[in-house]
Structure formats: C-alpha cells, structure tokens
Amino acid sequence: MSELPHGVVRLAAERGLTDLVPIGSGLEFQVFRAVTPQGTAVVLRTATGDRFQSNANDPDVDTRALLSWEHAVTAHLAGYGIPVATPRELTFGDPDVLVSDFVADDGRGAEPYLLGALLRRLHEVPPPAAGPVADEGLPTGRLVPVRIVRRWREVAALVPDLPAPPPVDRLAAAVVDRPHDRLLHLDVRAANLRCVDGRVRALLDWSNALIGDPALELGRLAEFALLPENGIDFDAVSSGYGAGVPDDPAAFWTYRLDAAVMLAVVFLSEAPDDVLGPLAVDRLRQVHDRWLREIRR
Template sequence: MMEGLAELLAARGVTRLEPLGSGLEFSVFRGRMGGAEVAVRVAGRRCDSNANDPLVDTRALLVQERRLARFVLARGLPAAAPLDLILSSSPDVPDILVSAYVPDDGSPLDPYRLGGVLARLHALAPPGPPLVAAEGMPAARLLVRRVLRRWAEVGRLRQDWPAAPPGSVLAAAAAALGEGSLLHLDVRRPNVRCRAGEVSALLDWSNALRGDPVLEFGRLGEYARLPDNGLDLDALRAGYGEPPPDGDAPALLCRLDAALMLALVFLSEAPDAARGDAAADRVLELYERLRPRALG
C-alpha cells in the first residue's frame, strides 16, 4: 500500500513520506508539501470494527477531524490545521487527511495549562451534524448503551464476569448529565503536541462528543492512572478553574465508561494480561461505588 499511497500523495504535492505511528483505524505519516512538513492520516479500510466499537466509519471520522480542527482553530484553540481531504472513489485506495505537522519537543506536558485549554474547549458547543461517536443519540443515553454493550464484551473475554448492571441504575446516574459542551474525550500525552510544556495542538477528534464536561473528566481520571498518559489530574483540575465534581453518581458513571473502554483495550485491542486484569478489576470497583450513589 505504501507505494500506491506515495504515488497518490505525490500527485497532490505531498512527498518524502515516513511513518509516524498507527492505531486501530488509521496510520499516520510525516511528509512535505510545498516546502512545509505535513501529517498524513490514512484510513486502513472504509469501515472497521473492534471490541470497543463494533462499527467504525473511518471516512466519517476523517471528515469530522477536518471539521472540528477548523472549528477550534477559528476560536483560538490549538489543533493541527487541515490542508487536504482526499476521499477515494475506489475500494483499493484509502481516504486520506493531510494536515499541518505540529512539532513536539518531547517536554513533559504542563497539566495546569492543559486544564485551561480544556476549560476553553468546554465553553464551546460543537458545530454542524451530530458527532460520529454519539451513535445518533444524546450523550447521557449513549453512555448507558455503551456501558452495557462494553460490559457484555468484557464478559466474552474474561471468565466469571458478573451480569451487567441494571440499565435503570445507569440511567439514574446519567440523568443529571448536561449536553452542551464540545468534549475531546481522548486527551492524553500521545494526542497532545506541546512545546516547553505548553499545548500546541490537540490531535485525534475521533471520540469527540457533545455532552457534560464531567464525561471528559471521567476519561481523564482513568487515563491519569496510567503513567504513560502523562496526566496529573489534580494540576489539570486546578488549571481548569471550576472543574465538575468527582465522586458523585454521574462522575462515577463516566469513570466506569472510561474504565470499560480501557479494559477492552488491554483485553483485546492491545492485549496486556496484567493491565487487562487490573482494568477489569477497576470496572468492578467503580460499579460497586456507583451503585449505592445512583440508587440513593
């Protein structure tokens, strides 16, 4: 594929490709276009599937990436500027998004400054059509559906997994969640470009939702438990200014959603026996904390 990809991009003025990394749905390359460095995001296939998400429309994600990057840049927030979106008419040719390459000096991320960036992001309502990860429903309803679906998926991968929580318990916890903010929902060191600790760009808007900031902080809280995500939750909350509460039923539901996602990552998508077992145990711990608060 690399040879055909290079030819396709050369016709659009992108040359000197070198791989930067790859994930479940996309591979990313660095290249040059008109004398400047660019990042090239390439879909592996038109539709994909994994343990967390049974149907992934990679074209819709690339279109969304361009739309949200343009939106936040226009409002003074850091992102990688989209330059060219190539949507293929052939099943043998991938869809491609070309964006400005944002360098990173490898310095530790300043969590206080990151908190300020997220506060500004959450003050925005997302533009245009519904976001891909929403699956056509409000975030509170999505959360209940997603927790139940992913809980069942963990049960297929881990022996002696308990029955799923009652939907009524999850719905009671979700009832207080708002719907107005643009959420990134994959904020961790690999998706943040920075220089001298300051955020230069938030990358990868595939998980973005319109919802309550408590959902973002649920994800951040679980990410911060993993050192390689490079997050200091206390400092981030301080930089945010007025973060949502942590420890009530809505916050625990959002942490449960994040913990289930991580459990499936380590049990299936990027198998790691030790991390998978720890993540599954964390799911059960969070549900035991959530249940009395949701019912109380």
C-alpha cells in the same frame, strides 16, 4: 518507499509532497509525515485497513466518516484559537486521506495546569454544526448507558466471573439531568498532545469526541490518570480547569465506569496485555462498586 501504501504514495506524488515517512499507527488510522513543495511539513492520515472496520469497543466504524468529522471539528476549533492540527485537504478515493499541518513537539509533555485551562476553553467553544461520529446517532445521555452495557458484555465474555452489567435505566437515571451540550475530546492523553515548553500546541485525534457533559471528560481523565503512560496529573489538571470532582457523584462515577469498561476492553481484546488486562478488570470491579454506593445514596 515500496513499504508505504501505494495510494498514499500516489497522492503524495500528485501533490508534490516529498520525504514521506510513517510516524504513527493505531487501531483505525495510520499517519505519515511529508513536506510540501514550499518546505512546510504536513501529516497524511488514512485508514489502517478497510474503510469499514469493527472492534470490541466500537463494532461499526466508518473511517471515512471519522476523517470527515476530524476535518470539520479541527477547522471549527482552529477558528476559535483552540490548538489543533489545522486541516488542509480531505480527499476521498483509494485511499481516503486527510492532510493537515504537522505540529512540532519537544517531548516534554503538557504542563497539567495549562492543560486543564485549555480543556475549560474547549468546553466553552460552541460545538460545530457537524455532529460527531462516536455518538452512534444517540444523545450522549442515552449513548453512555448503552455502550457501558454493550462493552461490559464484551468483557464478561472474557471474564466469566464478572458481575452482571448495570441496568441501562439505572445508568441513564444518573446522567439524564446533566448538561449534554459541550464539545468533549475524550481521548486526552500523552499520545494525543503535541506540546512545546509545556504548552499544548495541538490536541490530536478527535475520533472519540462527543457533544456532552464536561464531567464526562473529567471522569475519563481521572481513569486515564491511573495509567502513568498517559501523562496526566488529574488534580493539577482539575486545578487548571477550575473545578475539582463534579458535585454529582452518581454521574461522575457513571462516567468513570464508562472509561473503566472501555479500558478493560482495550487491554483484554484490542491491545491484549498480560499485565494491564487483569489490572483493568480489577479497576472495573472497583469502579462498579463505587458506582453502586453512589447511586444508592
């Protein structure tokens, strides 16, 4: 218990929570499991470090705002029957903590067709009144081009022979006419799925969510699927979703470029990997070449 954050230990004691143990940690948040006086398992989510953080993909992170969004969006989705870790309490202090239901997992992952059907349901739910934090105050159709270029420059600082970033106006032109009105998770991978018998019992971690084009979700999934550890069969998920590759290749490959440059930043800077880093840069070049072909058609 002495190795646990003092503030989390104090909050657990105040709530009568027992058996407090760490169960996960990421770039911005750490998660603990505990048991309520009634014997129900819960999770406590709190910032890994300071409230305000910065990284190469997201230079201005307010973890309190992200916890508030997580609380709002999961409460909203629970009301529509979308499987989430239902929130119980959000408290601000030292530290800020979101307490949610613990959701069991059998370790066998999601059946991809069923995952696709769930994402289709998600995209049909009206977005919550609260706005996502990841949008940086911009409509998604404007955000995606801006962050592609910003993240591209982060990669270029580490890969000197990378081509110049795509022009923002060309990126924007590829997505401006798309529908940008659906709630998207945008971090669908094995680490964020709690499953039993192949069915998703909770979609976790809504930090990257946006209100945008469903094709953005599919484009990101297509790139995530290239990494085996993400546990995604893109064709099977698309079949369950009810649509294959979107019929707007320029937009779809713009969205894949958004995913590819994000992953390159992750494996070069945020979680440096001597193998995955160079592979991610090679993939970024490939996606960029395909994007160029599609916008020239």
